Amino acid sequence: MMSLTLPFLLTFLALSQAQPLSDDPPQPSTTVCIVGAGIGGSSVAHFLRKYSPESTPATDIRVFERNGVVGGRIATVTVAGETFEAGASILHPKNLHTVDYVKILNLKINEPDSDPLSLGIWNGKKFVFKTVTLSSNVPLINKLLELPFVDTLLSLFNSARMFLRYGFSLFKMQNFVESAVERFLNYYKDTSSRPIFETVDEMLQWAGLYNLTTRTLHDELVDAGLSNLLIDELVTVITRINYGQSVSMSGLGGAVSLAGSGGGLWSVKGGNWQMAAGLINRSDVALHLHEEIKSVADLGDFYELNSTKGNSYKCEVAVVATPLDELDIQFIPPISIPERKMQHTYTTFVRGFLNPAYFGLKAETKIPDLVGTVEDPSLPFSCIAVLKKHNEKESTYKLFSRQPMEDTLLDSIFSVRKETIQINWAAYPHYHAPEVFAPFILDKRHLYYVNAFENAASTMETSAVAAENIARLILSRYFGKEIVNSSNLSATSRGEGTHLDL
Numbered sequence: 037m038m039s040l041t042l043p044f045l046l047t048f049l050a051l052s053q054a055q056p057l058s059d060d061p062p063q064p065s066t067t068v069c070i071v072g073a074g075i076g077g078s079s080v081a082h083f084l085r086k087y088s089p090e091s092t093p094a095t096d097i098r099v100f101e102r103n104g105v106v107g108g109r110i111a112t113v114t115v116a117g118e119t120f121e122a123g124a125s126i127l128h129p130k131n132l133h134t135v136d137y138v139k140i141l142n143l144k145i146n147e148p149d150s151d152p153l154s155l156g157i158w159n160g161k162k163f164v165f166k167t168v169t170l171s172s173n174v175p176l177i178n179k180l181l182e183l184p185f186v187d188t189l190l191s192l193f194n195s196a197r198m199f200l201r202y203g204f205s206l207f208k209m210q211n212f213v214e215s216a217v218e219r220f221l222n223y224y225k226d227t228s229s230r231p232i233f234e235t236v237d238e239m240l241q242w243a244g245l246y247n248l249t250t251r252t253l254h255d256e257l258v259d260a261g262l263s264n265l266l267i268d269e270l271v272t273v274i275t276r277i278n279y280g281q282s283v284s285m286s287g288l289g290g291a292v293s294l295a296g297s298g299g300g301l302w303s304v305k306g307g308n309w310q311m312a313a314g315l316i317n318r319s320d321v322a323l324h325l326h327e328e329i330k331s332v333a334d335l336g337d338f339y340e341l342n343s344t345k346g347n348s349y350k351c352e353v354a355v356v357a358t359p360l361d362e363l364d365i366q367f368i369p370p371i372s373i374p375e376r377k378m379q380h381t382y383t384t385f386v387r388g389f390l391n392p393a394y395f396g397l398k399a400e401t402k403i404p405d406l407v408g409t410v411e412d413p414s415l416p417f418s419c420i421a422v423l424k425k426h427n428e429k430e431s432t433y434k435l436f437s438r439q440p441m442e443d444t445l446l447d448s449i450f451s452v453r454k455e456t457i458q459i460n461w462a463a464y465p466h467y468h469a470p471e472v473f474a475p476f477i478l479d480k481r482h483l484y485y486v487n488a489f490e491n492a493a494s495t496m497e498t499s500a501v502a503a504e505n506i507a508r509l510i511l512s513r514y515f516g517k518e519i520v521n522s523s524n525l526s527a528t529s530r531g532e533g534t535h536l537d538l
């Protein structure tokens with residue numbers, strides 16, 4: 037690892053020594069074009085401004101978004117007059133960039149839900165495991181064992197039954213996740229001690245996370261000493277909820293997915309998309325909504341980006357901030373990236389009432405608030421969760437599935453169905469070990485790819501982390517400088533929000 041890290045440190049030092057030449061003659065105006073207004077594209081704009089405030093306004097930033105709204109895979113739906121996250125829902129307390137966004141954008145965080153919710157693991161025939169709805173004295177066993185899993189997704193580990201079923205394997209799982217989270221924190225180190233990474237591989241190697249992408253989550257967890265029961269049930273339930281995939285996904289994505297089931301999870305009140313909107317708003321950006329980029333041509337001194345509106349834009353630097361896997365943007369000259377498949381997740385919102393008979397139960401009240409599932413191809417959904425109980429006879433539910441949920445199927449699962457909204461997301465990469473990464477720099481010049489990082493793990497925060505590195509790459513490779521100042525990140529107060537959307 038040293039041999040990989042060192043050249044970049046040296047590059048970095050050379051650049052930072054060049055830095056005092058800050059009263060260079062003013063450069064002619066430069067345009068950075070960003071394709072995609074999700075959290076990745078908006079974060080690139082944000083970090084360019086943050087690390088290079090003095091080049092404003094000599095640098096124009098244009099952001100192109102084919103949709104009429106920003107946020108991309110962060111979006112809300114409205115069911116029965118209430119707003120719910122339809123895409124990315126939860127953030128981890130150690131997601132330090134997004135924690136910082138909320139602070140600088142003055143956004144509010146959702147308060148923890150104090151109602152304990154129940155989890156059931158459904159195998160298609162019966163619930164193989166069910167938490168009981170807890171009374172206040174039950175968490176004692178967790179206190180004694182200091183499981184950090186209090187206030188988890190659905191308080192699900194907050195249960196003596198969990199310990200009885202999975203035993204000390206739960207600690208091993210916790211250690212596995214904590215060690216990955218610890219390593220990830222390297223990406224928030226001061227920029228003076230953190231290299232700028234030209235490839236995803238180097239970026240992961242430097243933090244000690246690369247190996248996790250070379251093996252399956254299953255193999256990693258077996259080596260970590262987890263029991264098969266825990267892997268086949270609880271871990272599988274979580275990877276199916278968070279990534280729609282089994283434990284044969286790669287280990288890093290798997291670790292991230294398990295971290296997403298831990299305590300202190302939060303979300304932005306009114307919708308996580310406001311982070312992207314706020315960053316764009318404060319980054320002095322020309323935002324082109326409803327403008328899809330269809331070609332990117334390298335014309336030597338600049339790139340020419342043509343849109344479906346018939347417009348043509350000249351940019352010295354171009355950034356692709358969207359997965360290229362399902363797009364047909366024409367690159368001239370052509371670029372080559374490894375093949376990657378996106379995992380589609382159908383997110384179905386239903387306002388109505390579950391049918392207890394589908395689960396072999398007598399009353400709806402016996403159905404757990406979150407129904408997770410084991411890996412079995414005959415199971416038509418990954419999970420069903422109640423988002424909101426409107427009254428005795430009506431709730432809003434969210435389902436995840438790998439295939440569309442047909443009406444006949446929904447009619448067997450629900451006894452009442454008043455409103456149904458289904459979204460087909462090209463949600464995240466289909467992870468497989470070993471992962472092969474596309475380059476951050478697509479053409480050895482100034483064409484960058486934020487979502488090359490996404491097959492390490494796909495989250496709002498990992499998009500922001502990749503975007504920060506891309507902004508530093510642009511500043512060092514195009515503008516020939518690197519800002520030495522620390523980004524001075526710090527975690528704000530903890531545990532202020534637990535959000536129970538999936």
Ligand SMILES: Cc1cc2nc3c(=O)[nH]c(=O)nc-3n(C[C@H](O)[C@H](O)[C@H](O)COP(=O)(O)OP(=O)(O)OC[C@H]3O[C@@H](n4cnc5c(N)ncnc54)[C@H](O)[C@@H]3O)c2cc1C
Nearest residue numbers: 072074075076102108109124125126329358463494495496
């Ligand atoms: C159902 C679901 C649940 C998830 N849950 C979580 C979660 O709980 N927590 C979490 O952190 N993450 C979660 N994720 C993952 C998270 O949503 C993504 O990792 C993250 O939002 C990716 O952001 P991005 O900016 O990189 O890409 P995107 O959000 O996909 O942004 C790309 C943008 O580019 C635009 N675009 C594409 N092509 C063009 C073009 N040619 N011209 C112009 N614009 C274009 C798109 O319209 C889009 O707005 C979830 C994702 C899904 C789908």
Ligand SMILES: *[C@@H]1O[C@H](CO)[C@@H](O)[C@H](O)[C@H]1NC(C)=O
Nearest residue numbers: 037241243244245246247248
């Ligand atoms: C990664 O794996 C290689 C080869 O197995 C090993 O030499 C190295 O120490 C591992 N690195 C980390 C950070 O675990």
Ligand SMILES: *[C@@H]1O[C@H](CO)[C@@H](O)[C@H](O)[C@H]1NC(C)=O
Nearest residue numbers: 141310313314315316317318
């Ligand atoms: C944009 O930022 C300005 C302040 O810079 C603020 O007044 C305004 O409300 C913001 N708009 C949105 C949509 O966030």
Ligand SMILES: *[C@@H]1O[C@H](CO)[C@@H](O)[C@H](O)[C@H]1NC(C)=O
Nearest residue numbers: 331333340341342347348368
């Ligand atoms: C982009 O648009 C310009 C101006 O209309 C045109 O000359 C050029 O051929 C177009 N490029 C591509 C790749 O379509």
Ligand SMILES: *[C@@H]1O[C@H](CO)[C@@H](O)[C@H](O)[C@H]1NC(C)=O
Nearest residue numbers: 087088089090519520521522
């Ligand atoms: C770095 O920080 C110092 C003090 O915090 C500030 O005076 C200086 O302008 C900053 N430099 C840049 C390039 O942001």
Ligand SMILES: *[C@@H]1O[C@H](CO)[C@@H](O)[C@H](O)[C@H]1NC(C)=O
Nearest residue numbers: 226520521522523524525526
């Ligand atoms: C970072 O924060 C510390 C403590 O708040 C402060 O002393 C220091 O000057 C800050 N550094 C920069 C570069 O802003």
